[in-house]
Structures are given as structure tokens and as C-alpha cells.
Amino acid sequence: MPRHLLDIRNLSTDEIDELMDRADDIIANPQKYADCMRGKKLATLFYEASTRTRLSFEAAMMELGGNVLGFSAADSSSASKGESVSDTVRTVACYADAIAMRHPKEGAPTAAAQVCPVPIINAGDGGHNHPTQTLADLLTIRREKGRLNQLVVGMCGDLQFGRTVHSLIDAMSRYKSIRFVLISPKELRIPDYLREDMTAEGVTFTEVEKLEDVIGTLDILYMTRVQRERFFNEEDYVRLKDSYILDVAKMQLARQDLCVMHPLPRVNEISKAVDSDPRAAYFKQVAYGKFMREALLMKLLEVEV
Numbered sequence: 001m002p003r004h005l006l007d008i009r010n011l012s013t014d015e016i017d018e019l020m021d022r023a024d025d026i027i028a029n030p031q032k033y034a035d036c037m038r039g040k041k042l043a044t045l046f047y048e049a050s051t052r053t054r055l056s057f058e059a060a061m062m063e064l065g066g067n068v069l070g071f072s073a074a075d076s077s078s079a080s081k082g083e084s085v086s087d088t089v090r091t092v093a094c095y096a097d098a099i100a101m102r103h104p105k106e107g108a109p110t111a112a113a114q115v116c117p118v119p120i121i122n123a124g125d126g127g128h129n130h131p132t133q134t135l136a137d138l139l140t141i142r143r144e145k146g147r148l149n150q151l152v153v154g155m156c157g158d159l160q161f162g163r164t165v166h167s168l169i170d171a172m173s174r175y176k177s178i179r180f181v182l183i184s185p186k187e188l189r190i191p192d193y194l195r196e197d198m199t200a201e202g203v204t205f206t207e208v209e210k211l212e213d214v215i216g217t218l219d220i221l222y223m224t225r226v227q228r229e230r231f232f233n234e235e236d237y238v239r240l241k242d243s244y245i246l247d248v249a250k251m252q253l254a255r256q257d258l259c260v261m262h263p264l265p266r267v268n269e270i271s272k273a274v275d276s277d278p279r280a281a282y283f284k285q286v287a288y289g290k291f292m293r294e295a296l297l298m299k300l301l302e303v304e305v
């Protein structure tokens with residue numbers, strides 16, 4: 001059976017540490033890794049829009065000397081003719097050594113993994129999970145803050161549909177002395193299953209509505225976009241979309257060592273004027289994502305240097 005990454009829980013804390021160490025080494029010594037994927041192919045099957053995640057996977061594979069193939073929209077694949085995801089995956093596994101898949105349906109990559117003879121990586125499934133974004137987020141926190149424990153982590157925006165939020169809460173809950181401050185409108189609070197998991201695991205968290213009230217207490221502020229495509233009606237989206245806008249005035253209330261993160265794309269949640277603040281880490285986060293994907297591909301394809 002190949003090793004898949006469908007949920008961040010598929011990786012132990014030790015394995016995540018090893019991936020971060022590997023990413024640090026790739027950043028320091030890129031030449032050492034430049035050929036290690038020679039002759040290997042990664043297929044990116046994206047049934048849903050993406051800029052960073054797909055290009056990051058493709059760039060990661062190329063930087064390791066490998067090749068990529070795939071599609072970037074369901075309507076350019078045989079899905080538009082009615083082919084099932086399982087049949088597509090069985091087909092693509094004849095051409096590629098691993099598959100990164102994004103799909104609007106929760107659980108689609110997990111279902112596909114049942115029939116797939118090569119590793120499948122979940123590159124985002126509906127409003128559920130996004131484990132490789134979490135790998136990018138963890139490396140960002142470790143490099144920016146120097147640790148993954150003893151942190152007050154604010155998550156702000158669409159906590160209901162934001163899949164990156166779900167996977168990051170899951171991962172950060174493993175580390176010691178983490179306190180989550182969950183900032184959202186009532187309608188966009190975290191799903192019940194996550195609240196139940198955190199309660200069962202004894203994870204400390206509070207749920208609040210106003211960013212201004214808590215921003216001064218945070219080590220990390222993870223901003224998110226309101227997930228328009230997951231709303232049932234446009235009216236609700238329009239009412240909630242600008243619930244939070246991080247601007248220069250709010251940054252003045254924050255600590256000098258705050259780290260501001262965002263999985264991107266942003267819409268209005270962070271004003272452009274914040275980009276030049278040294279506490280803004282969201283574009284570094286993009287760069288770290290590529291290195292973590294390189295480390296992950298090496299692990300799943302069992303490639304060593």
C-alpha cells in the first residue's frame with residue numbers, strides 16, 4: 001500500500017519535525033537536492049481553482065529535478081464527460097508516481113486513495129482539510145517564532161469553511177501550551193466536530209467576535225478569507241465578507257513580535273498597507289510551502305539524497 005497524505009493526522013509529530021528539518025536543509029543546500037527526483041513524475045489533478053497550491057507542487061517537483069503533468073480545472077478533464085474520480089485516478093496512476101488532488105467534495109481524495117496504487121496528497125477537499133498548507137504554516141511558525149509550543153494562536157475569519165484552519169488547529173493542538181483564540185462572526189464559528197475534538201483533548205481555546213479585543217494578546221494571527229464558494233446564498237456572503245479587515249490601526253494594538261499569517265488568496269481581510277510591516281509573514285509562508293512540499297514528496301516517494 002502506498003503512503004498517502006489525506007489528513008494532517010496521517011503524519012506523526014516526529015515525521016512533521018523531520019519534514020521541517022528537511023525543508024530547512026533544502027533551503028540551505030538546494031544544490032544537494034537538484035537531481036533527486038530525476039525520472040519521477042507528479043500529477044496535479046485540480047478539480048477546483050488554485051494558484052499557490054498547484055504551482056507550488058509543480059515548482060517543488062521541478063526543483064528536485066522531476067516532472068509534472070495534470071489538469072487545473074474539472075472542465076478540461078474527462079470529469080466533464082462523467083468519468084468518476086476513481087477511474088481518473090486509476091488512469092493517472094499509470095502515468096505518474098504520485099498524485100496531488102484538489103476537489104470541491106469533502107473526502108474525494110480519501111475515496112480516490114482506496115483504488116490508487118501511488119501516493120495521493122490531499123491538496124484541499126471542500127471545506128474539510130488542507131494538510132499541505134498546514135505543513136507550510138508550521139514551517140512558517142517554527143522559522144518566524146523559533147518554536148511550535150507556548151504560543152497564543154489567533155485564527156480569524158471564516159473558521160467554519162476554512163479548510164486550512166481545520167488542519168492547522170488539528171496540527172497545533174499536539175504541541176505544548178498552545179492557546180487558540182478563535183475570532184469569527186457567530187455564523188462562521190469552527191465546526192462542532194473540531195470543538196468536540198479540542199474539548200476531548202483538553203486543548204485551551206476561546207471563541208470571540210471582536211479582533212480588536214484580543215489582538216494584543218496574540219503571538220500568531222492567522223487571517224482567512226470568507227469562503228464565498230461554500231456559501232448557500234450570496235446574501236449571507238455579502239453580509240459577512242468584510243467582517244474583519246486587518247489594517248494599520250489594528251496592527252498598532254498588536255505586539256511587536258506578532259506574526260501575521262494568511263494562506264492566501266486575500267480579498268479584503270488584510271489591507272495592503274500592512275504588507276510592509278515586518279510582522280507580515282504571508283508571502284514568506286508561500287515560499288516555505290514550496291520547500292515543505294519538496295520535503296513531503298521526497299518522503300512519500302521514498303527518495304533519499
Ligand code: NCD
Pocket residue numbers: 052053124130133163164224225263264265
Ligand atoms: C486556501 C485554500 O485553497 O483552502 N488557499 C491555499 O491553498 N493557499 C485558502 C483559501 O482559498 O481561502
